[in-house]
Amino acid sequence: MISSPLLITYLIVIGLMAVQSVFNLRLRLFIWGEPEYATLNQSPDIYAEPSVSFTVLLPARHEAGVIGATIEKVCRADYPRDLLQVVVICECGDLETIGAVQQKLAEPGKEQVQLMTFSDLPINKPHGLNKGLSVAINDVVTVFDAEDDMHGDIFQIVNTIMITEGVDVVQSGVHLMNYDTHWFSALNVLEYFFWFKSAMHYFAWAGVVPLGGNTVFIKRGLLQDLGGWDELCLTEDADIGIRLSTSGASIRTICDDRHVTREETPHSVAALIRQRTRWNQGFLQVLLKGDWLLYPHFRQRFLAGYLMGVPFLQAAFSLMLPVSVAMIVLVKLPVGVALATFLPLYLFGMQICIDMTGLVEFVHAQRRRLSPGTLLAMLIGAIPYQLLMAFAAARAVVRQMRGHRDWEKTAHFGAHRKVENAA
Amino acid sequence: MRPVIVGAGAGSASAERSLKRVASSRPSTLHFPALSLRLCLESVVALALLSFGAVVHAYNAFEYPRYQLDEGTYISNAWAILHGQITPYTYTYGHPPLGWLLMGLWIQVSGGFFSFGAAINSGRVFMLVIYVLSAALVYLIARRLTASPWVGLLAMALFSFSPMSIQFQREVLLDNIATFWMLLALYLLLSGASRLRFVVGGAVVFGIACLTKETMVVLLPAFILAVWRATSPSQRRFALVVFSYCSIALISSFVLFAALKGELFPTDTFLGGSNPHVSLISTLAQQAGRGSDAGSFPQQWAAWWHADEIFMIAGLVGLAGTVLMSWRWLDIRAVPLMALLYGLFLARGGVTLSYYLLPLIPLLALAVALTVYGATEAAAAAVAWITARSRAVILPVLVPVLILPLLALLTVNDLRSDQPALQLNGTTPEVSALEWVGMHVPRSAVVVANPYMWLDMRASGGLASGYGVPFDEAQTYWEVATDPAIGQTVLHNDWNNIDFVLLDPDMLADAHAFNMTLILQALQHSIAVAKFQNPLYYVTVYQVQHRSRAAA
Numbered sequence: 001m002i003s004s005p006l007l008i009t010y011l012i013v014i015g016l017m018a019v020q021s022v023f024n025l026r027l028r029l030f031i032w033g034e035p036e037y038a039t040l041n042q043s044p045d046i047y048a049e050p051s052v053s054f055t056v057l058l059p060a061r062h063e064a065g066v067i068g069a070t071i072e073k074v075c076r077a078d079y080p081r082d083l084l085q086v087v088v089i090c091e092c093g094d095l096e097t098i099g100a101v102q103q104k105l106a107e108p109g110k111e112q113v114q115l116m117t118f119s120d121l122p123i124n125k126p127h128g129l130n131k132g133l134s135v136a137i138n139d140v141v142t143v144f145d146a147e148d149d150m151h152g153d154i155f156q157i158v159n160t161i162m163i164t165e166g167v168d169v170v171q172s173g174v175h176l177m178n179y180d181t182h183w184f185s186a187l188n189v190l191e192y193f194f195w196f197k198s199a200m201h202y203f204a205w206a207g208v209v210p211l212g213g214n215t216v217f218i219k220r221g222l223l224q225d226l227g228g229w230d231e232l233c234l235t236e237d238a239d240i241g242i243r244l245s246t247s248g249a250s251i252r253t254i255c256d257d258r259h260v261t262r263e264e265t266p267h268s269v270a271a272l273i274r275q276r277t278r279w280n281q282g283f284l285q286v287l288l289k290g291d292w293l294l295y296p297h298f299r300q301r302f303l304a305g306y307l308m309g310v311p312f313l314q315a316a317f318s319l320m321l322p323v324s325v326a327m328i329v330l331v332k333l334p335v336g337v338a339l340a341t342f343l344p345l346y347l348f349g350m351q352i353c354i355d356m357t358g359l360v361e362f363v364h365a366q367r368r369r370l371s372p373g374t375l376l377a378m379l380i381g382a383i384p385y386q387l388l389m390a391f392a393a394a395r396a397v398v399r400q401m402r403g404h405r406d407w408e409k410t411a412h413f414g415a416h417r418k419v420e421n422a423a
Numbered sequence: 424m425r426p427v428i429v430g431a432g433a434g435s436a437s438a439e440r441s442l443k444r445v446a447s448s449r450p451s452t453l454h455f456p457a458l459s460l461r462l463c464l465e466s467v468v469a470l471a472l473l474s475f476g477a478v479v480h481a482y483n484a485f486e487y488p489r490y491q492l493d494e495g496t497y498i499s500n501a502w503a504i505l506h507g508q509i510t511p512y513t514y515t516y517g518h519p520p521l522g523w524l525l526m527g528l529w530i531q532v533s534g535g536f537f538s539f540g541a542a543i544n545s546g547r548v549f550m551l552v553i554y555v556l557s558a559a560l561v562y563l564i565a566r567r568l569t570a571s572p573w574v575g576l577l578a579m580a581l582f583s584f585s586p587m588s589i590q591f592q593r594e595v596l597l598d599n600i601a602t603f604w605m606l607l608a609l610y611l612l613l614s615g616a617s618r619l620r621f622v623v624g625g626a627v628v629f630g631i632a633c634l635t636k637e638t639m640v641v642l643l644p645a646f647i648l649a650v651w652r653a654t655s656p657s658q659r660r661f662a663l664v665v666f667s668y669c670s671i672a673l674i675s676s677f678v679l680f681a682a683l684k685g686e687l688f689p690t691d692t693f694l695g696g697s698n699p700h701v702s703l704i705s706t707l708a709q710q711a712g713r714g715s716d717a718g719s720f721p722q723q724w725a726a727w728w729h730a731d732e733i734f735m736i737a738g739l740v741g742l743a744g745t746v747l748m749s750w751r752w753l754d755i756r757a758v759p760l761m762a763l764l765y766g767l768f769l770a771r772g773g774v775t776l777s778y779y780l781l782p783l784i785p786l787l788a789l790a791v792a793l794t795v796y797g798a799t800e801a802a803a804a805a806v807a808w809i810t811a812r813s814r815a816v817i818l819p820v821l822v823p824v825l826i827l828p829l830l831a832l833l834t835v836n837d838l839r840s841d842q843p844a845l846q847l848n849g850t851t852p853e854v855s856a857l858e859w860v861g862m863h864v865p866r867s868a869v870v871v872a873n874p875y876m877w878l879d880m881r882a883s884g885g886l887a888s889g890y891g892v893p894f895d896e897a898q899t900y901w902e903v904a905t906d907p908a909i910g911q912t913v914l915h916n917d918w919n920n921i922d923f924v925l926l927d928p929d930m931l932a933d934a935h936a937f938n939m940t941l942i943l944q945a946l947q948h949s950i951a952v953a954k955f956q957n958p959l960y961y962v963t964v965y966q967v968q969h970r971s972r973a974a975a
Contacts, residue, residue, distance in 0.1 A: 029665070035617040035655040328683075338683045339676065346672050350665075357664045 007337065014324070014340055017317045020310075021347035028354055030205075031198035040201055041173075043256040047156040048163045053083040053138035054155055055220065059128035060088060063146035064096040068104040070146055075110060079155035084112050085138050089128040092117040124406075125213075126229035126236035133220075133228050142217045148174075149262035150215060157259055158217045161252055169244055170217040171200060171209070173255025177262045177366070179359065179374065184272060186378040187385045188265040190358050196260070200253040208295065208303045209251045210286075211241030215261040222249055232405065233289070235282025242286060242304060246294040257365040273392045276311075280396035281405075283308040315393035318386040321348065352382050465572045472576055472826075473558055476583035479833075480554050482845055484593045485544045489849035489960055492929055493778075494595035495875030495899075498546045501526035502536060502878055511881070512902045512909065516686070516703040517710070519677045521634040522597040541854060541886050542878040546595030553603050554592045558583050560606035561785045567613045568755055568789075569796050573818035578792035580826045582785050584833050585734040587727065589844045591778045597636040598781035604632035605639060606785055609757065612649045619662060622650055626666045630673025639782070640674060641768045642761050643667075649757035678703065699907075713774050720775040727780055733832065738787030744794030755793055762786040795825070852955040854886060856925060856962035859953050860894075861887035864964075868922035869896040869914070871903050871942060873929055896922075900930050904939035918944035924965040 031037050056074055060067045067088070074086055090098050101115050118131045133141060140162070144150055151157075158170045173196035179189040196212070203209045216237065226243050229236040245251060266272040286292070292304035306313075324341045327333060333341065356375055363370040399405075500523035503511045509520050529549045536542040561582045566575035582588060592599055608629040615621025629646055632639040647667060654662040681687040681703035688695030689705040728735050745759040765782055769775050799821060803814045837843045857879050864870060866888075870880060879885030880897035888894060902909045903921075914920045924930075924945055934942045949965040956962070 029619060029661060032658045032661045033619040035658060038655070038657040335680065335683050339680060342676075342679060350668050350672070353664050353668050354661065357660050361660055 010327075011337065011340060013320060014344060017320060017344040018347060020313060020317060021344060021351065023306075025347070025351060025354065027199040027202055028194045028351075028358070029198065030202040037201065040253075041197060041255045043153075043157045043254065043259050044160045044164070046160075047153075048160040050080050050083055050156065050159050052140055052159045052162050053085070054079070054158075054217070055085040055087065055132075055136035055138040055141045057129055057132035057136070057141060057143045058086065058088045058146060059125050059132070059143070060090055060097050060101070060146040061094055061123070061125075061128075062097060064100040066147045067097055068100050070144065070148060071101065071104045071110070071113060073148075073150060073152075074144065075113065076152060077150070077155055078152045079159070081112055083138070084155070085136065086113040087116050087132040087135060088113065089116045089118070089132045091123045091128070092119045122231055124231065126231045126233065129236070130228040130231060133223060136220055139220060140217050141220045141223055143214050144261070145214045145263070147263060148214055151259040151261070154215070154259060154261070157254075157256075161254065162217070165252060166250070167252040168219050168222055168249040169209075169211070169251040171196075171211050171251065171253040172215045172217075173197065173200075173253075173260040174212055174215055174263055175257075175260040175362075176265045178264050179362070180371070182265065182268075183377050183381045184269065184385055184388070185265045186359055186374055187355070187381060188272065189362065190355050192263075193358055193362050196253070196255045200255070203303075203307075204251055204253050206300060206303055207245055207297075208292075208300050208307065209241045209245045209253070210235075210238035210307060211244070211251075213237040218244070219249075222247075230289075233282055233285050234278050234405070235286065238282060238308075239286050239289070239291070242292050246291060269388065273388060273395065276389060276392035277395045277399065280311040280393050281400050283311060284396060284400050311389070311393045312397065314386075315390035317344070318390045321345070321383075321386075352379065355382070469562055469572065469576060469579070472579060472583075473555065473562070476558050476579070477551065477555050479584065479589060479845070480593060481551055483847075484547050484551065485540060486848040486850050487844050487846075488590050488594065490541070490543050490853050490875035491594055492874050492901075494543050494546060495873065495877055497523050497526065497595050497597060498536070498542050499874060499878045499881075499899075501530055501546070502542075502882055505530065511877075512899070512906050513701060515701045516681055516706045518597055519634045519637055521631060522600045522636065525600060525635075526595075535884065536878060536882060537884045537886075537889070541850075541857070542882070543595055543875060547593055550593055550595055550599055553599050554583075557592075557599075557603045557606055557785065560603070560610050561788060564606065564610050564613060565789055565792050567610070568758075568793065571796060571818055573822040574792045574796045577795060577822045577825060578785075578788045580829055581734070581737070581788035581791055584829055585731045585784065586833065586836060586844060587730050587734065587780060588784055589833075590730075591781050591784075594778060596778055596781065598778055601632045601636035601639050602782045602785060604628050604635055605642065605761075605782060608632060608646065609649065609761075612646070612653045612757075613754075615653060617653060617655045617658060619654075619658065619665065622654065622662045622666050623669060625650070626669035627673065630670045633670070633674045634677060637677075638765075638768065638779075641764050643670065645757050645761040645764055646670070648760055652753055652756065711773065717774045718776050720770045720772070723769075723775045723777050723779070726777050733829075734787070737791045738783075741787060741789075741791030741794045744797060745790040748793070748797045752797070758786060758789050758793065762790060795821070849957070849959065851957055852927075852960050852962045855955040856953070856964060857886040859955070859964065860923070860925065861889060861891070863953075864894070864923055866892050866894055867896065868894065869898065869920060870894055870923040870925065871898050871900050871921055871945070872925040873927055874899045874901065876925060900924075900934070900939065900942055903941060904934075904937065910941060914941065916941060918942075918948060918967065919970055921945040921967050922969075923967065924949060926963045926965055927961060 031041065058067070058070065058074070060070075071086070071088065074084075077084070088101050090101065092098075098115070098117065104110065105113055105115060114135070116131060116135060118128065121127075129143060140158070142158075154172060158172065161167065161170055174192060175196070176185070176189040176192045179186045200209070200212075213236075218240075222244065223240075226240070226247065230239045233239045241251075266275050287305065287308035292308070293301060295301045295304060321344065324344065328338055328341055356378065359375065359378060360370060500510045500520070503509060504520070504524055504527035508514075514520075526546060526549060529552075530536055530545060533545060533548065536545050539545050539548055558579050562575040562579040565578035566572055568574075608625045611621050611625040611628060615625070625646070629639070629642075647663065650662055650666045651659065678687065685696070686701055687703050689702040690699050691697055695702060742759055742762055745755055746763075749756040749759055762783060765786070769779055769783075796818070799817045803817060837845050853875065857876055860870065860876075860880065864887075872880065876887070877897055877899050880887040880894040882888065883893045885893070898909055898913075903914065904910065910916060918941055921941070924942065926946065930942070933939065934946075945967050946965060948970075949967040951963050952966045953964040954961060
C-alpha cells in the first residue's frame, strides 16, 4: 500500500495525462469534427487573375544535389514570370551548392532567379532569410526549402486566396511522402499530416499560429515591420508565426492533398533525433522569449504556452506510461485507482488507432497502396517512437542549458522524389 | 487533374465543380427551429400524450405488478453501492454495475429508499422517470427520421400503451435503464448532423448502455451502421474508428475491472490461480450454457402473443415494412437492424425471461410508425387524385384514428384481463408479510426470504424493520443456496441455523428445480405461522422448529 499524498499526486498526474491526450486527439481530429470544415482544405477551383507578386526565398546549404531541381520546379510554376522573383541564398563558403546554382542559372529561362551569398554570422536559415528579405521587392515573401517539391499551381492558389479572402498570411500544407522507408517514417509522416491538415486549422481558429518552415506566404510589409526572422531562434518559423499572430495578422491555412509541398522524412534515427531536438529547443526558446504573453486572451496565452511546452510535457508523460504499467503490476492499488491508471493507456491506444486511420486516409489521398506490413510496423513502432521523442525533448533541454545554440541541419537525399518517380 | 484557369466571374463551372465534392456531405446545420405557433402546438400535443402515458404508468404502479425477485436484487444492489460494495453478497459479474450505480444516485436525490413505502417503490418511481425520458426519445427519433410530429406521436403511443409496456416498464429492471441509454445513443447519432462530438457522445452513451445491461453489446453492428449513415464521407473513416474504439473501450473496462480484482479467469486455470474465487469468464460461460428452464423463447413468444396480440402483429408487420423500406430509405436502416439483431439474440436458444422484450418495444414501435408513414407516402404518391394539399392531412387524420382505438382497447383489455394493470392490487401479500414480520419476528432471527423482501428487512426504515432495528441476519434464499460465504460460512450447511423462511411460489419452484437442500430441510422442520395471499400469489411465514442441543 502507498501513502495517500503520494496516491493523490499520482492521480493528479494521471488526470493531467488524460487531459493532455484528449486535447492532442482533439487537435488531430479537429478538421473532421464538422462536415463543413472539409472545404477549409480545398484549394479554390477557379483561379483569380494573377495580380499578387511573389518573392521566393530559397535558402540552401550543402544542398548541391537537390537545389538545381528545386530551382527548376519554381521556374516552371504556372504563374506569370514578371510577378515572380526567386532569390537563392547561400553561405559564401559553400562552394559546391553555389556551383550547382550557377550551373542552373546558366540555363535559359532563369532570368528572374538571383543568387545571393553572405559571409557574416550566424550561418543558419533565419539569417539567410533575412538577407533574402533585404533584396525582396515583391508584395508577398515566401519560403521554400532546397529539397521541397512544391506544386506548380501554388502561386495561383495563394494569389486567389489572398485576393478573395484578403488575408495577410497563407500557410499551405507540407506532407512527408516516404511513409514506408523506415520503421519510423509512417509515424513521422502522420505528424505532418495531422499537423497541417487538422491542428493548424485549430490554431488559426484560436488565433495562435506557429507557422511552418516553408510554403508559407507572408506580406512583405508585415515581415519588415516585425524586423524579419529571429536569427537566434532555432525554430524561426514558429517564432514568426507567434509574432505575426500576436500583432493581429490574419492567417489562413490550407492543406489540399493535390497541392501540398512534398518533403522526405529524416534518413536515420539519429537525423530524426537531431531534427526533433532542434524543434524542441526552438520551442523552448520561443517559450523563454515570451512574445506569446502579448496575446490578448488568457485562452490564447495558455494555448501558446502549452504548444511550446508540450514536447516536454509529453516527454514526461511518455516516461509515466511504463511507470503506470509498473504500478499496476507491482503495487497493490485500490481497484478504482488501478482503473484510473488505465485511462491514459486507453487514450494512447485511441491515438494509435487514429494514427492508423490517418495513414489509410493519407495513402488513399495520394492514390497509393498500403501494405499491412507498414501498418504493423507503425503499431509496433508507436511506443519506441514516443520514447525517441521523449529523448529528443530531454536532449533539447540539456543543449539549451549548456548553451549549445547551433543549427543541427537535416541532410536531404530526395527520397520523396524517388517515391514520386516510382509511383 | 489541373483546374482550368478562367477569369474571376465565370460562375457556373465553379458551382458545378464544387458541388461534386461538397454535395456528398449530409445536411449539417444543427437545427434549432424558431419558436413558432406550429412548434408550440406540436409540443403541447406531444407533452399531453406523454403526460397521459406517465399517468397510466404511475397509476397503481406500487400495487401492480407484484414485486419481482429481480427488482429486489437490483434495489438491494443500489443499497450496497451506497454502502461501499457492488452487491450485498459476493459479486459474481452477472451484470455490469452501472444500472444500480445510477439507481443509487437516484436514491440519494429522492431522499432514501423508503420515501415511497417499500424499497422497490423508490425504484419504480425511478422507472417512471426513465419511462418519460425514453418515450420522449422515441417521439424525437421518429420525428427526426420523418420530420412529421404525427409519426412521433404514433411511435410514442405504441411504445407507451401496450399492456406489456405498462407492466414491464414499471418494474425495476436493468433492461429499462439500458433501453433509455440505447435510445439516447441512437438519437444523438441521428440528430448530430455529422458532428464528430455527437459521434463521441453516442459512443459513450452506447458504452453506458452496455455497462448497464451486457446484452446491449449485440447492437454494436447496428450502431456502426448508424454512424456510417450519420457522417459525411470525408469524416467517415475517423468517425467509425472513434465510435468503435470509444464504445469498445468502455465495454472492455468491465473486463478490466474483473481482471484488476483477480476475478477474470476461473479458479484452477493457469491465469486464475488455485484460490477459490468468482470469475467473469465462468459466469459468462455459465450464462451462455444455461438451459432454458427459467423460460425459453418459444414459451415467452406465446406469453407476449397472449399479452398483446395487436402489438406483436403490428410489430412484425412494421419490422417487415422497415426492412423493405430500408432498401431505398437509408436513414432508417439502423432501426430494423437493431430489432433483428436483438430478436435473433433472444431467439438463439438460451434463457429468455418475459421482460427481455423491453429493448424491442421501442424498436418495434418505431418500426410500426415508420411503416405507417412509408405506406401513406407511397399511397399518396400512387393515387393520382391525392393532391399535395390533401396529402398534408392524411397523417393528422390517420394517427388519431390509430391511437384512439389503441387506448380504448387498452382500457377494455385491462378491464377484461385476469391481471388488470390499473386495478389489481398485486403486492398485498408481499407488503402484508413484511409488515407482519416486522411486528412478530425477533430482530436477531435468521430469516430467509425472496430478494424483493430483503432490503425492507435489512435496512433501517424499511417496511419490516421500520418498527425497530433492522434484521441483520436476513438472507436471500438464492444466496443461502449458492453462495458459499452464506451457506457454509454463516449457516454451516445446517438447517437448524435458520429461524424463519418466508416462502412464496418463486422460492418453492427454485428450491425444487435447483435442489436447494438447506432450504428444503428447513421447510421440512418448520410450521406455517402466517399466510398472506391473493388469488395469484402468496407468502407463507414458516418458523423452523429447532432441535434441542441434546438431540443435535
